[in-house]
Amino acid sequence: MTVTYVINGSEVTGLERFWQVIGEAVNGPGGYFGRNPDSFADCLRGGMGTPDDDDFVIEWRDHTRSAAALGHQETARYLRGLQARADPGNLPGLRQELTRADAGLGPTLFDRLVEIIRAETAPGTLLLR
Structure with missing residues (x-):
């Protein structure tokens, strides 16, 4: 069964807020899923809340608002x-x-975060909506 983690792009107002939003999307309220690009990449490789079998999707809704905030x-x-x-x-x-x-x-930071997700996960894991 595929697990979907949703990033609500309208909640991303800057980089610090992105770390909070992705942490909570994956690991619940107050959850951690990286606080810098390197630790984010490490988390995406597994063992930090994502399913061990890599059967997950990151659905980034309203990503254009995030792109502007992380411009x-x-x-x-x-x-x-x-x-x-x-x-x-x-x-x-x-x-x-x-x-x-x-x-x-x-x-931009948005470009880099998308690049990290695509580099560290299976093809098709990131869905930009």
């Missing part, structure tokens, strides 16, 4: 926060990415 402005805010703790060798690339986000260019 270039939120991406730039997130990248600014990373600068303080980034490895010095990674700063030039991070700054370049930030400049692009500030200009409304390049992948």
Whole structure:
């Protein structure tokens, strides 16, 4: 039996809220399912609330509202926060990415989250509605 986890896109108002929404969708109120891209990818690989046999679907409803909330402005805010703790060798690339986000260019957080889901789950797991 396939389990469906629903992300209500209208509830996603920024990245922190996305972590709450996905955590609760998978593991109930107050649930955890990652708090950064790396831990999110780890959770998607299994053992953190998703069925062990990978028989699940993530239905992202009203995803266009999430895409707007996780757009270039939120991406730039997130990248600014990373600068303080980034490895010095990674700063030039991070700054370049930030400049692009500030200009409304390049992948957004929404794009990255979709990419992570698609990379870490079976084809057809993500349904954008």
